Amino acid sequence: xSSPDKCSCKEAFAKLDDYLCRELTPEEIARLEQHxxxxxxxxNAYKFEGQMLECVKKxxxxxxxxxxxxxxxxxxxxxxxx
Amino acid sequence: MDRxxxxxxxxxxxxxxxxxxxxxxGNQEDAMDLVQEASVQAFRSIGTFEEGTNFxxxxxxxxxxxxxxxxxxxxxxxxxxxxxxxxxxxxxREAEKAGVRGTAxxxxxxxxxxxxxxAIESLxxxxxxxxxxxxxxxxxxxxxxxxxxxxxxTVRSRLHRGRKLLQKALWEMAEQRGLVxxxxxxxx
Ligand SMILES: [Zn+2]
Numbered sequence: 001x002s003s004p005d006k007c008s009c010k011e012a013f014a015k016l017d018d019y020l021c022r023e024l025t026p027e028e029i030a031r032l033e034q035h036x037x038x039x040x041x042x043x044n045a046y047k048f049e050g051q052m053l054e055c056v057k058k059x060x061x062x063x064x065x066x067x068x069x070x071x072x073x074x075x076x077x078x079x080x081x082x
Numbered sequence: 083m084d085r086x087x088x089x090x091x092x093x094x095x096x097x098x099x100x101x102x103x104x105x106x107x108g109n110q111e112d113a114m115d116l117v118q119e120a121s122v123q124a125f126r127s128i129g130t131f132e133e134g135t136n137f138x139x140x141x142x143x144x145x146x147x148x149x150x151x152x153x154x155x156x157x158x159x160x161x162x163x164x165x166x167x168x169x170x171x172x173x174x175r176e177a178e179k180a181g182v183r184g185t186a187x188x189x190x191x192x193x194x195x196x197x198x199x200x201a202i203e204s205l206x207x208x209x210x211x212x213x214x215x216x217x218x219x220x221x222x223x224x225x226x227x228x229x230x231x232x233x234x235x236t237v238r239s240r241l242h243r244g245r246k247l248l249q250k251a252l253w254e255m256a257e258q259r260g261l262v263x264x265x266x267x268x269x270x
Contacts, residue, residue, distance in 0.1 A: 013170075017238065017242050017245070021241065023222065045174055047185075048173070048174045048186045049171070049186075052173060052174075052186040052190065053217075055186055055198075056190070056202075056248070057217050059199075060105070060202060060217055063100070063101055065097050065100050066110060066114060069096065069100060069117060069118075070093070070096065072114065072118055073092070073117065074089075076121060077088075077121065077122065080125060
């Protein structure tokens with residue numbers, strides 16, 4: 001796992017955020033996913049972090065817009081003639 | 083840009099803008115005021131918006147700035163998670179210690195929406211802003227940088243730190259609710 005052309009655990013770990021935020025290039029993703037196929041520790045950590053973010057995303061999902069807000073905004077725009 | 087065109091851009095982003103405003107201010111009244119003020123401000127300065135670029139990120143920036151200057155911000159007090167001891171993979175390691183292996187769902191599914199909201203709200207403001215922009219909008223780093231008015235490198239570091247702090251807050255919430263007990267080393 002230490003050959004120079006291969007992604008190391010350290011490198012995989014450093015890229016965790018960027019990977020989860022989809023900020024990597026396709027080449028970087030390929031290298032990383034190759035590592036995740038071979039390294040169960042990194043794969044577990046990645047999976048866990050990814051799930052965590054998805055869970056949070058689901059649970060902070062939209063609160064309903066108060067019914068009169070659209071109207072209030074329209075009225076405020078009406079009132080502001082440049 | 084005329085009023086109709088402006089509204090056609092604004093209306094689709096109002097829902098997510100309100101959700102963001104609500105989580106920034108912590109209450110419905112301030113959130114509604116914030117969205118309304120940001121809408122008026124956006125309409126007034128629509129000349130500075132480049133058509134074809136990302137309206138949502140542009141609007142979120144106006145809203146974020148409005149929030150920074152608002153009384154709601156000054157008035158907001160609440161528990162914040164302590165900045166210490168947030169390690170990488172915090173939740174993963176804690177879950178492992180507590181004997182929950184492999185899946186985040188096992189821990190997080192036990193937490194209701196309100197607990198997750200509270201955990202986010204307990205983040206210090208600079209981390210809360212970037213985390214909310216990320217979770218609510220699926221924004222890229224660049225869009226978050228624009229909306230929060232901070233450099234790209236700062237977005238990256240704040241998201242990273244924010245994620246660790248959030249995990250800590252989530253874990254504390256799970257402990258408070260007796261969903262996990264670190265002492266007994268198991269899932270309740
Ligand atoms: Zn590895």
